[in-house]
Amino acid sequence: MKKLFIAALLFVGIVSFAQDINQKSARDQKENLTPEQRNEKHLQKLTSELSLDKKQQEQVKQLLAERSAKAEKFKAARKDNKTKPTDAEREAFKRQMDAEKTANDAKMKAILNADQYTKWTALKKEHKGHRDHNGKRDGKSSQERDQAHLQKLTTELNLNADQQKQVAQLLSDRSTKMEMLKKSRKDSDVKPTDAERKAMKKQMEEDHKATDAKMESILNADQYKKWTAIQKEHKDKMKDHRKDKM
Numbered sequence: 001m002k003k004l005f006i007a008a009l010l011f012v013g014i015v016s017f018a019q020d021i022n023q024k025s026a027r028d029q030k031e032n033l034t035p036e037q038r039n040e041k042h043l044q045k046l047t048s049e050l051s052l053d054k055k056q057q058e059q060v061k062q063l064l065a066e067r068s069a070k071a072e073k074f075k076a077a078r079k080d081n082k083t084k085p086t087d088a089e090r091e092a093f094k095r096q097m098d099a100e101k102t103a104n105d106a107k108m109k110a111i112l113n114a115d116q117y118t119k120w121t122a123l124k125k126e127h128k129g130h131r132d133h134n135g136k137r138d139g140k141s142s143q144e145r146d147q148a149h150l151q152k153l154t155t156e157l158n159l160n161a162d163q164q165k166q167v168a169q170l171l172s173d174r175s176t177k178m179e180m181l182k183k184s185r186k187d188s189d190v191k192p193t194d195a196e197r198k199a200m201k202k203q204m205e206e207d208h209k210a211t212d213a214k215m216e217s218i219l220n221a222d223q224y225k226k227w228t229a230i231q232k233e234h235k236d237k238m239k240d241h242r243k244d245k246m
Contacts, residue, residue: 142175
């Protein structure tokens, strides 16, 4: 089963190659900051966006510190736990997270005034929208997401009929590999080793280059230039929206 899992990971091909690179950048950025430094950056962002006064800043700072402490405790528990959680344990964890989210929302509502709370909820909704746009918990099938992506690229790059067909096939291949990866991860009860993760990372980098080459062969020079610009814009947005959010 372990070999099947690793084989599927290496077979992932062009699965979310942009997301893979973007997530790595976000992880690298986070790893260079302590929880306290991340909290301070988050507090500065909220202070700017919500116009927090001194008292509110102190209250939000305390809330962020409490959240970080819980997050660190959860990470330690996951690291120490070598067994796969049962369905009942996952359901219990989900209920706990929902309760924590509700409590956190109530605390923020008590700290902020009406206008600030409205802005804060809007910020959270915007963040969720970006996650949904990237194919997470949006309720759409892979075929529907591929079609939406194709339509977006057709509009932005002015693809002709033949190009649309080729890009559609490229998106379909990616979705097929993604489904295989999801299934293999679901079926596997073991975690990959550091060597296997390193091999997967290398394979992903190679697949990224291969995908780039395929897109370059499909598009003309102007279209390819626009496509690379879109990829860069997506990467920059991912950096912004994968920061710690409350």
